[in-house]
Amino acid sequence: MSEIRASSVTTSGAPQPTSPTGAADREFTVKERSQLQQAFRRFLRHRLAVLSLVLFILIVLLAFVGPLIWKYKYTDITPDNSQPPSPAHPFGTDSLGHDWFAQVLRGLQQSVKVALCIAIVASTLGVVWGGVSGYYRGISDSVLMRLADLILTIPAIALAAALGNIGGGTWWMIALVLGGLSAPLVARAVRGVVLSLREQEFVEAARALGASDRWIILRHLVPNAFAVVIVYATLLVATGILSETALSFIGFGVHPPDTSLGLLIYQAQSAVQTRPWLFYFPGLFIILIALTVNFIGDGLRDAFDPRQTRQRR
Amino acid sequence: MTAPNVAEPAVSTDRQPVLAVHDLVKHFPVRSRGLVRRRVGDVHAVCGLSFDLFENETLGLVGESGCGKTTTGRLLLNLIPATSGEVVYGGRNLVELSPGQMRPLRRDLQIVFQDPFASLDPRMTVNEIVAEPLRIHGLLGSGKQARDKVRELLRMVGLNPEHGNRYPHEFSGGQRQRIGIARALALRPKALVLDEPVSALDVSIQAGVINLLDDLQHELGLSYLFISHDLSVVRHIADRVAVMYLGKIVELADKEELFTRAAHPYTQALISAIPLPDPRKERSRQRITLTGDVPSPVSPPSGCRFRTRCPKFADVLSEDERQKCVNEEPALIDRGQGHASACHYAEAMKLV
C-alpha cells in the first residue's frame, strides 16, 4: 500500500488538517477567561444594550448627583412662576415658582430608587422562593406555590395603596410592598426552570461528582435560570416605575412636598394644554428609563447564554 | 427472596472485585393521581442483581430499554437509593451510606452519561467543566498548576487543550462525550460506570470514543461497567457480559462464551436480532424472532420472567416442562454450558 499517503492525523495533539470551513471557524484564543469575563465580552458586542446602559447610568447619575450641584433645590420657590423653558430654568417652572428641572431631578431620584428596589426585592425573593420550591419539590413546593397563587390574586395597586400609607408614604415602604407582591411572578418562572433543570443529566453528573445541594443550586441551577430572572428583573424595573407612577398619580404614593415622576405628572395633568413642559419632561424620563432597562435586560440575557452566537445590532 | 447462586467465571477467581453487588433491589413506587397520591404498586426496576466488577476489567451490561440497566448503574453509585441489597466497595456497603459519607468515595467511582448534549452544563466552558470535580473536592490548586491539570485531562481524552475556553455547544457530539469522560477521570477514579457512552454518536465518531475508552483502561487500570443496548459494541469492548431482562440478569459469561455459546433463549434472540453489516452473512442467518412485547415491570410474570415471549416455551417445551417455568424462578447458575444462565432448559447455541 505504498502509494497510499499515510494519514496526517496522529493520536496526540499534532497539527490537524485545516478545516474546510476555516473561514467560518472562529479564531481561538489561547488565554483562558472566566465565565464572567466572557459574558462581559458578549455584552459589549450588543450595541443597543451598551448604548442603553450608558444612557441609564447617565440618568441615574443625573438623578443622584444632579440635585447636589443644581442651583435650585426641589423645595425652593423662585419668583418666576409659569415660565416656559429658558436658560435660567431649562425645564421651565410651575405656577408656584418651583424650578421644574429640580423637581424632575428629585422625582427621577425617587422613582429610580423605588423601581430598582422593587426589582431587587422581587427577584431575590422570587429566586429563593422558586428555587426552593422547584429543587426540593414535595410539600414545601405545594405550600409555596399555593401561597404564590394567593398573593397573585390580590390586586397589587390596591394593597400597595393601603399598606403604603402605613409608613406615611415613604418610598421604601411602597417599594417593599410592590416588590413583595411581584415576587410570586418571578418565583413561578424560576420554579419552572429549576424543575426542568434538576432533571438534566448535568445536574446528576454534578451529584455524581460529589457536589452538595448548595453547589448545585449556586453553580448550575442559578446560572442557568439567570436568563429568566434577568428578563423578569428588567420587566419589573419598567413596571416598577409605572406602578409607582400610577400610585402617586392616584395619590397613594409619594406625598408632597416630596415628589416623584408619577406625582409630577399628576400635578401637571391640568396643564397639558397650557404649559406642556410640565407634563412632557417627566414623561420623557419615564419612557427613557423603561426603554433603556429593557434593552439592557436583552443584552444581559444574551450575554449569559453562550449558545447565543448571533449578534443583534 | 434468596440470593441466586452466582457462578464465578473461571478467569476471575483469583482476582479481588472492585465492586461487589449482592441481591440489589430497586422498586419505584407507582402513585395514584390526584390530591392524595396513594401508592398503588411498584415498578420492579431491578430485582435481586448480584455480580462482581473486577479490577481492570470491562463488564458489559446489556439489555433492551426498560430492563433496568440504567437504574443499576445509578444504584451502583448511590445516585438513587436502593430498596435493598448491597453494593460493596472497599469493604463498605454503599447502600447504607449518607450523601455526606458517600462524598469522599465519589472520587473513586464515576459515571459517563449517554447524552453528550444534556450531560454538560451549557453555561460552563470546557475548562470549567473539567475542573469542576477537582474544585468540589478541593484538589484543583491554583494558577498555572490548576491550568496544567485541566490541559492534561483534555489531552488525555484526545482533545485539543487550546479549545478549553469554548462552550460545549461548539463541539461535535463525540468531542462532547470526551469532555464528559475527562470530567469523570479528573478525580482518578478506580471504576467507571459508562451508561451508553456511544449510543448517541454517529458510527464514524463512535469508533474513536471506543478506542479512547480502551486506551484509558490500559493506561489507568480502570474497571468499567459498560451499559449498552448494542451487543456489537459490547462484544468489541467487554471482557465479560451480563444480559438483563426485566430487572434480572438472565445470563452472565465471558464474552467469547456468550457470543459463541449463548444458553438463554433471550440472549439467543438478542444476538440473532442484530443485523450484521455483511450482506452474505445476513442473507444466510438463522433468526429467532420474538413475539409480543416486554411485560409491564409493575406486575412481572411469575416464575421465569421471559416465558411470555420465550420461543422455547411456546414451541418446544411440553406442558409439564412449562409448569416449571411458570412456578419456579430459574436461578442464575451453570447448567452445563460452562457459564451461568437463568433458564431451566438452557442449551448452548452459536448464532454468529
Place this chain on the structure above:
Amino acid sequence: MTAESNIQLDRRSADGDAVLEVENLTVEFPTEDGVVQAVRGVSYRLAPGEAMGIVGESGSGKSVTSMAVMGLLPKTAKITGSVRFRGEELLGRSENGFAEIRGKKIAMIFQDPLTSLNPVYTVGRQIAEAILAHNDVSKKVANDRAVELLATVGIPFPEQRVNNYPHEMSGGMRQRVVIAIAMANDPDVIIADEPTTALDVTVQAQVLEALEAARAATGAALVLITHDLGVIAGHADRICVMYAGKLVEKGTVDEVFYEPRMPYTLGLLGSLPRLDEAGRERLTPIVGSPPSLMHLPPGCPFTPRCPLAQPICEEREPDLYGTDQPGHVAACHFHERLVGVTPGQLFRPTSADTGSVAPANLETQQ
C-alpha cells in the same frame, strides 16, 4: 454532471420503466446566516419492486432527499432538479397534486410512529380512512381490509387490535400499524425513513419483518433510509451512500460492502464494531466531523477527513466515476487505489479528536 455514470449504472436495472427517477435534485434552505445546501445534486432510479438503501450519518441529507421527493419540505426550501414517478414530474406540483400521489402511489414511513398516527382515533379507523381516501369502497370493506392488513404486518389478534388507540400499543406495534397504513393502497413505492431507529433490536427485527411482508404483499419498491449498515445489508438490493448532501457511492450491497471504492464508505465500515468477529483489533474511526453545509469549499467535502487526500481533492469535486463493476460508481478521484484495501490499511486506529467544529454547522444540527 453525473449523467454519464448514471446512464451506465441504470441501464441494467431499469431498461425503460423506473418507478421513481430522481435527477440532479438539490435542496437549499435559506437561513439568516447563509444558504444551507442540504442536498447537492442527487440522482437515482428505482426499478419496480427493487429495494434501495440510502445510508449516511446525521446531516448527510438522506432524509431531506426523501422529504423533497414526497413534497413534504417547508415552503422556504428551494428545490431544483427533477423527481419523476412513472415518468410524471412531481416537483412543482401543487399541494393537491402531490396528495394524489402521496399515500396512494408513494407511501412514507417515518421514524416516530406517534407523530404519524392521530392519537384520538382508533388504529382501525385510521387504516380505513387511508383506504377510503383513495378508493370508492364501503366502510365495511375498508374495515375488513384494515384487519387483514394488521394481520399481514404480524399484529396478533388483529380483530381486537383494530379498536385500540395508538397509546394503547407499544412502539413496535405502532410502527407496524404505520406500515399497514402505508400498504393500504397498494403503493408502488414505500419510502421508509429510519423506520426502526427508535426501537429495541428484538422489536426492530419484528418491524423489519413486517416491512418485508408489506413489500411481498404489494410488490412495492422500497427506499430504506437508515444510518445502520446492518439493516441495509439485510434488506436492500442496492445502496447509496450519502455524505455532505451528495451521493458518494452507489452499487449493489455486495459491491459496496465488500469492495468499497470511496474512502468514506471504507472508513464507515472500519468504524463499526462487529458482532460477528471475535478478537479485539482496534477500530479505525474517521477523524474530524462532517463539514458545515453552509459554506462548502470547492472540491471533495470529505477531503479534510480523508487519508488519501491530494491537492486535486481540494480543487475539484469528483463526479461519480464508474468502477470495474458496471453498476458501481464512486465519487473519488482515486477510487482505483481502493482496490483490495482494508479499512485498517487506510485509516489509523486513533483515539483522538482534536479538530475544531465550525459553529455554523452546529447551529444547523440543533
